[in-house]
Amino acid sequence: MVKFVLPPLDYPFNALEPYIDEETMRIHYTKHHQAYVDHLNEALEKHPRLSNLSLTKMLSNLTIIPKDIRTAVRNNGGGHYNHSLFWKILIPGGSKEPQGKLKQAVDRELNGFEAFSKQFSHAAESQFGSGWAWLVLDRQGRLGVTSMNNQDNPLMVGKYPIFGLDVWEHAYYLKYQNRRPEYIKNSFHLFNWDMISSRYDQAVRTRTIEEPLESQS
Template sequence: MATTLFRTAPSVRAALRPSSMKPAVAALTSTSFVRGKATLPDLSYDYGALEPYISGKIMELHHKGHHQTYVNGLNSALESIQEANAKGNSIQAASIAPLLNFHGGGHTNHTLFWENLAPNNKGGGGEPEGALKSAIDKDFGSFETLKKQINTALAGIQGSGWAWLAKDKTAGTLQVITRPNQDPVTGNYVPLMGIDAWEHAYYLQYQNRKAEYFNAIWNVINWNTVAKRLEKA
């Protein structure tokens, strides 16, 4: 079941592969590795590396606490589905879909998020270049307009959720979209860059001043990652 699910979402699979194949992780899990089991990916930077824009404490809780909970929830949902299927109870298996969507989406979203962030000395911040810049200029007029549009989208989320820069596969254009809670970007859209608008992503540092977080995060966006995702989209 797990492999089938991941096969239908190749972008998800690609996003998860590099981190779960890291030697350190592989070594840790070598004795208890179960095929198809999701694992928490390592960050490619330290928890404190995105300061002062995102505090080390936020990053640590967000990665080790929240993301890990989604990983656990995903594995447990997959296991429950497998068990129900093994008993031939497809209705029971289907009833687990909301948990699969929530925790699977949470794992996917956070994995993509960590990769599209970077400290200033590792390519974070600045402005998009090359083909990505051209695409942004063509579809939004300018990088400034895109930023404004994403910040407006983020501010307009009612509750928990994410804003994404995504590629519309059929239209071929870039678009700003939002998703509630942990709904992943799927179907006609390829996620290029995501910003977490859950309160846990900023509250310890920014409290109710979320607009300040939305402004600050542009200083740590990893445009190289975004450009690579666009190349493959």
């Protein structure tokens, strides 16, 4: 049976310092993300017929997942997808702002980058407990900002995840303790707007996102 695997990082664990420290990255990637992959594979072993489905397909259509493993796939499949995307949209040094079509859409639909940054930061700060803040594209092709609990993903509610920020405590607590707003502010120094803009372009063009991040063996 095809198994999901931990995707390789494109940079060393210390590459995102000083904004995300090496120890947090190492634990986050090798312990938390690996656990999501392992538990997802364990759940899917019970239903080998699901091996031909992509993770995107599963998360977009959770009702097709057998009830006995649906919660496990939702939590661990969501965790695998979310983290695989997260590592891709972070880059040492970051890139300052969106460009091209995404910039135009942010200006047109979210009142510009500064207003978007405030709205996104508020969504991340105000997420109660564990979860993620998201920039999404809806079925009508409009941008929006939202937050979701735990490892839930916009695919589960019929929207496209352009990028997300992890606000589980394990993502920041070693360095920032309870200072979530500081972690959120500093994360803007790391966002790879070239990657994010490319995801937006693809989503608008095809109304789907074929994920290169769904590593399987």
